[in-house]
Amino acid sequence: MPEGPELHLASLFVNRMCEGLVFTGAVEKSEVNKNPEVPFCCDAYIIKAQSRGKEVILTLTPFKNDGDSKRKVGKQTQHPMDVVFRFGMSGFFRFTSEDDLPKHAHLRFYTNERPRRVLSFEDTRRFGSWQANGTWQKDRGPCVMFEYESFRENVLSNLSDKAFDKPICEALLNQKYFNGIGNYLRAEILFRLQIPPFVKARTVLEGIELKNEDKKEIKKTTDTAGKKGVKVETPDLLSLCHTVPLEVVKLGENGYKPAKAEYSVLQAWMQCYCVDGMNSLSDHNGRTIWFKGDPGPMVPKGAKSRKHKWKIQKDHDYTDSKKAKKTHTESIAIEKPAKKKDNIKVKKESATSKAQGGSKKQKKDTKRVSKEPADENTKSKKQGKRSSKVPPRTGTNKIKGQHVEEVIKTKRNSVTCKESATKAKPQRRSSGTRGGRSR
Incomplete structure (x- = not known):
């Protein structure tokens, strides 16, 4: 276009x-x-x-x-x-x-x-x-629409050219022979003749040359409607290169309005190019060819199909980034209270662990007071670097001392050995009230 x-x-x-x-x-x-x-x-x-x-x-x-x-x-x-x-x-x-x-x-x-x-x-x-001060480009051939006879002769007399070693879909874009044919026209022409796009161009065009050489005239057939005496020309590839562009010209300005970017009439006229249900592949030059059925034997390696061009594409980057930002803020809002709960749980766990540690410490004191045998492992873990000769400081806080006495009383009731309980009494008084060393 x-x-x-x-x-x-x-x-x-x-x-x-x-x-x-x-x-x-x-x-x-x-x-x-x-x-x-x-x-x-x-x-x-x-x-x-x-x-x-x-x-x-x-x-x-x-x-x-x-x-x-x-x-x-x-x-x-x-x-x-x-x-x-x-x-x-x-x-x-x-x-x-x-x-x-x-x-x-x-x-x-x-x-x-x-x-x-x-x-x-x-x-x-x-x-x-x-x-x-320019002229028509010398490398361009005759116009397919308004110089049809010269165009046809130019193609059929140069079939030995290397340009016709390529697939027919690529040869149709060569302006040296098909001046005026472009991407959408080649798709429509090949589709009407049901010619695979990736067939060798010379193979397609040699048949046209043989027909003309044998009969020296354009083949005539009876009309499909059965009307006697009415003769029509059998369309071949070169004749459609002439008639299909003229169909677009007949659409007039309604078919092509570049100033308004409106192509609805031209789009409705198309039978293959960018039509739903058709296949598409990129040729050796990276141009997209639309077709139906088998593409032919000369398909490029790794050729990929292309997306539909006529669809109105929205600004996907803008909408996606907007959605991404929204979901990002939502996830942050959801995670914040979860983190607070986790902090509360951690604080509770630390508080309980401290309470447990305190009770263990108290039990350790009661064990030391009662002179019960303790394991060396537990003693090293609980006491750390503190020497066994120096007892922990007690008696500075009366409330703590009272609490220790209550714990000792409960512990004393559970102890079965009376001798250990009686021996623990004087040590409890001295450690709780006077702060002296245990005897």
């Missing part, structure tokens, strides 16, 4: 918009575009357009008034100039007022009126190009 039909529709658009208008001044080029300047300046000139395959020529012809011959005009072009345009992927012409000049209008032609209007070449991606 755009292809031969679109460029022809662009030429028709220019001729319709510029009919009866006089342009003036210099041709302006935008500063950001890298294409060359167009050295044309004239007080009055007219513009006409014509297309050939994937090229459009604007002819700038000076308009001579009666007063022009009497006065000299400095720095003005007195001869017509042809400017050749190639649209690339997104180029097209627009005709607007000077105030509504498009942002990507890279070449501008101003009318001789007030307020001024502008014919501009708009190209968002800047893949399009132009050439001042």
